[in-house]
Amino acid sequence: MKKLLLTLLILAPLTNTKLILPTQPVSANVNISTLAKAEKGYNEEYTIIFNNMMKEMNAAPNTGNVNLDFVLEMIPHHEGGINMAKAIVKYGSNPNVKKIAENIIKSQEAQIPIMQELKTKFEKEPLSDKKDSEKYLKTYNSIKDKMFKEMQGVRVTDNVDANFLQQMIYHHEGAIGMAKDILKFTKDPELKKLAENIITTQSKGVTEMKALLKTL
Numbered sequence: 001m002k003k004l005l006l007t008l009l010i011l012a013p014l015t016n017t018k019l020i021l022p023t024q025p026v027s028a029n030v031n032i033s034t035l036a037k038a039e040k041g042y043n044e045e046y047t048i049i050f051n052n053m054m055k056e057m058n059a060a061p062n063t064g065n066v067n068l069d070f071v072l073e074m075i076p077h078h079e080g081g082i083n084m085a086k087a088i089v090k091y092g093s094n095p096n097v098k099k100i101a102e103n104i105i106k107s108q109e110a111q112i113p114i115m116q117e118l119k120t121k122f123e124k125e126p127l128s129d130k131k132d133s134e135k136y137l138k139t140y141n142s143i144k145d146k147m148f149k150e151m152q153g154v155r156v157t158d159n160v161d162a163n164f165l166q167q168m169i170y171h172h173e174g175a176i177g178m179a180k181d182i183l184k185f186t187k188d189p190e191l192k193k194l195a196e197n198i199i200t201t202q203s204k205g206v207t208e209m210k211a212l213l214k215t216l
Helices: 002-020 023-059 066-091 095-122 130-152 160-183 189-213
Strands: none
Touching: 023 066, 023 130, 023 160, 066 095, 066 130, 066 160, 066 189, 095 160, 095 189, 130 160, 160 189
């Protein structure tokens, strides 16, 4: 009887351990599946958003008026940023990343109507100095092409929040460069105010995103 009791006591912990183990892979598989769906969903939407933004920015006409050129280029740029932010709100999981995305949506949706009003005004203006127009466009195209290359070059991982931050950092840096470019040439006070606001808010955003990216 003593031998039987001793044997049962020894086997009991082993029996309990075996009963717990099968539940672990099930939980892990659920998490992996959820992550995979988020990764697939975000990456698919991002690809469509990026390609549309690139197509529309490349299609923006060179009007000869630097003020008009800027808003025609920046409107699709903002629309791309808003759609990227909406995608990460849908598929992301980090609350701090979502908060940044929601701020981007709010601020850039507010700026698009301003640019559309400026577009109507600038369409009635005379052309800029030809040399100024050429200098503006040369710098703009360089900034735009660099931004596209960097955004395309982001290494895709299973962490969609990190992917978004890196892509949006490059997107913001592109906007900052474009805004600095137009400030060299425009004399319009409303456009100056808009460009300065883009530089201020998006520079702050880049700093926040870089800091957050280090924690992910």
